[in-house]
Amino acid sequence: MLGYVPLLTFLLVVLFSILVVRIGTVALTMTGLSRDVAAFQAQSAFSGVGFTTSESEYVVSHPVRRRIIRFLMLLGSAGLTSAMATLVLTFVGNTPTEMMYNGVWMGAGLVALYIFGKSKLVDKGLSRFIEAALTKWTHLRVFDYEMLLGLSKGYSISLVKVKPGSWLEGRTLRELRLRDEGVLVLAVYKRSGKEEVYLGVPSLDLRLEAGDTLVCYGPSEVLSNLPERIKGVKGELEHARAMAKQALREQEERADEERLMREGKHRN
Secondary structure, eight states: OGGGHHHHHHHHHHHHHHHHHHHHHHHHHHTTOOHHHHHHHHHHHHHTOOOOOHHHHHHHTSHHHHHHHHHHHHHHHHHHHHHHHHHHHHHTTOOHHHHHHHHHHHHHHHHHHHHHHHOHHHHHHHHHHHHHHHHHHSOOOOOOHHHHTTTTTTEEEEEEEOOTTBTTTTOBHHHHTGGGGTOEEEEEEEEETTEEEEESSOOTTOBOOTTOEEEEEEEHHHHHHGGGOBSSHHHHHHHHHHHHHHHHHHHHHHHHHHHHHHHHHHHO
8 A cells, every 4th residue: 555655645736736737727717817818827837937928928917816816826836846846755675576566556547637627517616716715815806807898799908919910000099990890909019219118098199100909999800901901992991891791780789788688677
């Protein structure tokens, strides 16, 4: 039985690592990150890989997220060291037969842990439990941005780059009438020499130049096509078609609103 102690310890360390990364993912999600970004950053921090991306810079610039990442890095260094030590002890000093049995049991245990880690049912239950615990014992606030912004309903937030010769270049936000396409410009990044200036509430009279970046919210289809729209008749036709589609969307939304109001009156 004692021969299996290092193997069991190794599997417990792996299980502990899975749970820590899951806790880190939920905690980062509760600060406003998307689930995919939160999972990637939590895994990177715990494993010590430290990918240098714009997302990483965005994470470490936030004080709460920085503390979460530091916590994951601390536990990750201890967890990886423990895993390697117990892995070595699992096979050192054993007979070939014992090593074979240990290898078989280790493989079976890792497969079981992999299924456990990938199970959507387990993920849903664990995430709810972790979220409830973090809400109770920490000051993290839960923001379900996918639900709040309708990101699963055909809307998205996107960075729109103003390219030379694009339909956006040289025009003010007022002239572009992006709102008529269902697009809201939330912010603009403009170049000022070697610096980049962030305009959180851009004026409608702001004139866009090549190299500017717009933070936009609106229909995913429109946002994906907007950076490639070129000046001239073709660009204006695309703008007109986008406005026509938005008019239909608003008409459907008004119909849904009226239907809900009628249903509400009937219930009352």
